[in-house]
Amino acid sequence: MEEEDNTVGAPAGPERDVSADGALGGGPYSNTSASTAGSVIVGDCSVVIDANLTSTVTPLEPQARPHPVRRDRAEPLNRPHRQLQGRAAELAELGEAVRAAQDSGGIVQLVGPAGVGKSTLMRHAARLLAPGPDGALFLSAARREVADLAQEMFEACYEVEDYAPAGRDLRRLMARVRMTVYIDEADLTTEQVAELADMAPQATFVFASRDRLPGDVDVVEVPGLSREMALDLLVAWGLRRPQHQGKLVEAHDLCTPMLGRPLLLLRAAGLARIESSDEPTVPRPTDAEAILQRLFDRLDTEQQNVLRLLATLDAELSPSHVGTLCGISDPIGVCADLTDLGLVQAEERGYRIASDALDEAQRRNRPFPAEQLCDHFSRWATLPTITPTQVVWHGAALERAMQLAQEQGVPHVAVSLARAVSPQLARSLRLGVWIRVVDEGRRAAWQADDERAKAYFTHEKGIQHLLTGRHVTATAHLAEAAELWQQLGDTDAADATRESMTAIRSPSGTAAGVSVLPGAADAAGAGAATAASAGIGCAPWMLIAILSALFSTTLVYTTHNDEPRKGAQQTYVEEIGEARQRLFSGQLIYTDPHSMGLVAGAQPRRFQVAIRGAWRQAKPGEEQAPVKAGAQIGVKLHCSGNVRCTPLSSERQNVLSRSDKATWTWALSARDAGKASVALTVTAYLGDGNTVLVEKPPQMLSLDVAAAPSDNSWYSWITDLWRWMSNAITTLGGIAVSLSAIAAAVVMLVRRRLPPADVADNGTPQPPRGIRRRLRVPPVRQTRPRPVHPRRQHTEVRTSQPNQRAAAHREPRE
Known part of the structure; x- marks a missing residue:
């Protein structure tokens, strides 16, 4: 996404005298003459493209290949801007870094958040800073493949028509080119940056992105204005x-x-x-x-309708298409007004909605009808005045329109649009856009159950694999397409498909576009191609051809026994390459660590990561970054130091289409206050295995762990006092209970050690101390003395009974 500039006056948009799709000066269908039929050369193959039929491929002899002529110098073809304001220091710093890279080699990166003005600074640098000896070039990498960017670099340096050199030829042609290439919106992986830099080893590359690239890169940061x-x-x-x-x-x-x-x-x-x-x-x-x-609330009807269209497609769109689809007479004026409000951004050849305004626009408006969009673009792309370059400029909008048709349940209009634009995209030599559109067409064909469309897009997919060097998968797709055509009774299309299969092997016996002896898998594929091209007939020579193919396959297996698994390895490599081609640019949204409010020793805070197939505006407290989607995605959060991360979700989830979304959650806690950091890693896998398709460089996130806050308010003082008093009372109560228990134990011990009470000399019992006042000793009755008689002995017994009863009273107490 291009960012708004910080220039004097309103940002400049596409100029009125520039014809982007026919449209800046006239109607949407006015431009130079072109036909959808034609031929191009890709690598060692000649591709004949026909809008009514399928594409056919034939191998080229070495002497028949084009000979490109070097241009004097490359020129940055980007729209003009007015004078910069407030960025003199950053421009000077960038100039020093570029000069150092031009002298000693290396890569320069411009880093800054969205909306800070990186794109504007890059455009001015491409025009104002000293270029390389072979000139300067400005490119945008938004939704573009590395191969398409490399083709743009080649066409800027060489004069040649309808030719895309193969990888080895492209490196040879670009080996001594010393130009400065400014690439905006370069949210690329480390592997993609290295691949692009290897295409032109003596060129100086300046990338602008939000995240830093790992490795030896000279970084220039773009801060906010004072x-x-x-x-x-x-x-x-x-x-x-x-x-x-x-x-x-x-x-x-x-x-x-x-x-x-x-x-x-x-x-x-x-x-x-x-x-x-x-x-x-x-x-x-x-x-x-x-x-x-408040800005959205102030928009008029025309402005709201334009934003609805741009939010539906989320892609660059020329003013002519805006005027036709929205029914407004002055689309340039309306788009310029929205640009002055910061809701729409001017691109090279049109306008697109600002990324952080996308979510609000989609919330307020329903999407545009997919049938209207697909019908409009289908009629436009098939007009004889529309060139392949014009169609490829709108590749992202076309792709989104087809996706929308499938989401709205009208896949047949997506099939029609893909059929209409596929020949033009093939002629544009931007294979990345062509591959994505053919993939959307195939999905729509199966959803619509359109048999002819299935055969057509399967054939085109096989051609694409053939042109990109994936011969095993090319053979499989072309054989499947030939069978589909045969079932439909279209023998001409089936024969054309079989004829394309013969291009897998060149006349010299090597695979087209490959300079080494192919492995067993390619030999088997070539044998299948020979048999398929010959047809299953009754003539003896056909049988001989089939036997010859089988014999050649056996010979390859026998001769190259030191590489028994080379065919399987090549199939594996091609499978990975095809899976990587299916990846698309998604959105990574994660919690802003600075907004978490992580407190030492407090309750854990949640850290969330979401990967979406489609972009939306990041909400407050969120950060966003591009990421590759279209596969099974694994997300890991690595914590170190005093921060602990507890995963609350599965590590791997599927994000297979642009409508998919997956969320990962962790609970973060910290022991001590201070600075901390975590690392976020996102990996795309091949299927559900452990083969890595692409891995985003670790994103280092810094955390501020705060100490436990102290509250000095009057309410907090009262609460603390009450808590202190409660604790004090509880403590004193505990002490009192403890002392009571100790005292009781001492009393029991003392009582157990007291001696038993003695009986008085006169036989009168001594009552216990505690009951002495309550115990009354019965008086001893005195009797008169009588003469001694044997029965007088009983008197002594009677006088002793009270003492026995007193003793009986004393025994229970003791």
Whole structure:
């Protein structure tokens, strides 16, 4: 996505005298003459393209290949901009880095967040900085394959028509080219950057992206503008500078939530112009989301309809298509007004919606009808005045229209659109776009159960594999297409498909586009191609051809016994290559670590990662980055130091289409306050195995772990006092209970050690101490003395009974 510039005046859009699709100056179908039929040369093959039939491939002799002629120098073909403001230091730093890279080799990277002005700085650098000896070139890598970027570089340096050299020839032709290549929106993997740099080893590459590239790269960071520079930029965009000190402070406060990003400041200026009845002034401080919503509320019907269209396609679209589909007479004027508001961004040949305005536009509007979009583009692409270059410019919009048709349940219109644009894309030599459109056409054909479309797109898929050197899979697809044509009774198409299979082997006996002896798998494929091209007839020579193919296969297996698994290995490599081609650019959304509020020793906080097939606006507290999707994705969060990560979801999930979404969650906790870091790794796998298709370089995220907060408010003081008193009472109660238990134990011990009470000398029992007052000893009754008689002995017994009863009272106590 191109970012809005920080220039003086409104950003420039496509010029009116430039014909992007016929359209900037006239109707949508006016341009130079071109036919959908034609032929191109890709590597060692000649491809004949017919819109009514399928493509056919024949091998070329070496002497029949084109001989490109070097141009004097490459020129950056990017739209002009006005003078930069507030970026002199960054431009000078970038110039020094580029000069050092031109002298000693290397790669320069421009890094900064979305909306900070990287694209504008790159465009000015391509025009203002000293180019290489062979010139300078500006390219955008948004939704483009490395092979398509390499073809653009080749065409900028050489004069030749309808020719795309193979990998080895391209490296030979570009080996001594010393130009400076500025590539914007270069959210590429490390492998893709290395592959692109290897195409032109003496060229200097400058990449602009949000994330840093690993390795030996000279990085130039683009920060947000200072408050003074941001205020100057607002004034340059037509706002009156505040004179009162209080208003000046408010203006400075406005720049703080805008983070010094020109795109957000442009919206603030646009809102001030709309809402001010007299001379517009800097608006009061508010957040960026509120400004965006207020801008949407102020749009008129035409502007809302244009945003609805651009949000539906989420791709660059020329003004002519905007005017035709939205039914407005001045599409350039409407798009320019939306650009001044920061809702739409001017691209090379058209306009597209700003990425952070996409979600709001989609929330407020229904998608455009897919039938209307596909019908419009189908009629436009088949007009004789439309060139392949014009069609490939709108490749992303065409791809999205076909996806939308499948989502809305009308796959037949997607089939029609893919059939209409496929020949033009093949002639454009941008194989990446052509491959993606053919893939969408195949999916739509199977969804619509269109047998002829199945055969057509299966044939074209086989041709694509053949041109990219995947001969085993090419043989399989072409054989399947021939069978489908045969079942439909179309013998001419079946014969044409079998004829293309013969191109898998060149007349010299080597595979087309390959300079080494093929393995057993290719020999088997060649044998199948020979048999298929001959047909299953009754003539003896046909049988001889089949036996010869089988004999050659056996001979290869016998001769090359030192490489018994070379065919299987090549099949494996081609399977990986095909799976990588099916990958597309998705969106990685993850929790902003600085917004988590991680506190040492507190409850864990959730950290979420989502991968979406389609892009949406990142919400507050989120960060986003591009990522490869279209496979099974594994996401890992590596924590170190005092941070602990607990996974709460599966490590691997599927994100196979643009409508898919997968979410990963972790619980993060920290022991101590201070700085910490975590690393986020995203990996795309081949199927459900462990073979890695592509892995995004680890994304290092810094964390600020705060200490436990201390609250000094009056309510907190009362709460703390009550908590202290409760704890004190509880503690004292515990102490009292403990002391009581100790005292009881001491008393019991003392009582157990006291001696038993003694009986008085007169025989009167001594009552226990505790009951002495309650125990009454019965008095001893005295009797008169009588004469001694034998029965008087009983008197002593009677007098002793009270003492026995007293003793009986004393025994239980003791």
